[in-house]
Amino acid sequence: MTDSRYIGRFAPSPSGELHFGSLIAALGSYLQARANQGIWRVRIEDIDPPREVPGAADTILRQLDHYGLHWDGDVLWQSQRHEAYREALTWLGEQGLSYYCTCTRARIHAVGGIYDGHCRDLGLGAENAALRLRQTRPVLQFSDQRAAGARGFYYPPSRRAVRLQPGGGGRRPLSGDHRDCPRRRPD
């Protein structure tokens, strides 16, 4: 967690060989990582066994290798990451950076589609609850990198106004349930 280098990731599901669109996504992610002097990692999303095709993971890795998309470090297998995620979620909870939320999508829709922090200080338990991250500077907008460089826009906690950075063409509003974004849902 102390390595601050740029880390690019490609995380295919082993449900078949990579099609053209997936290879383009892999290439984009690879080039972005290299352009930032970062590392590029591959994680196989093997957590949906009914959709998995035997041998597909090997095929995908061969395809990446064939096209010169050489990854750094070991390939990660998502099915073996549960303990790491559990530890990370526990850490977030201990730091007071997450909380449980029982709001339904219908409720969030009813309050305008943007989560209003309803459960933030209710001290709810884990049962039938989503885990939300406590964000003090929720992202309001982002800039399309092609137009203006990768930038985030935030509600400053003091003014709850939008801070826009100069020269930013291509700004796009975020929509939907992005404040205190849920990291894990009961479903």
Ligand SMILES: [Zn+2]
């Ligand atoms: Zn809630």
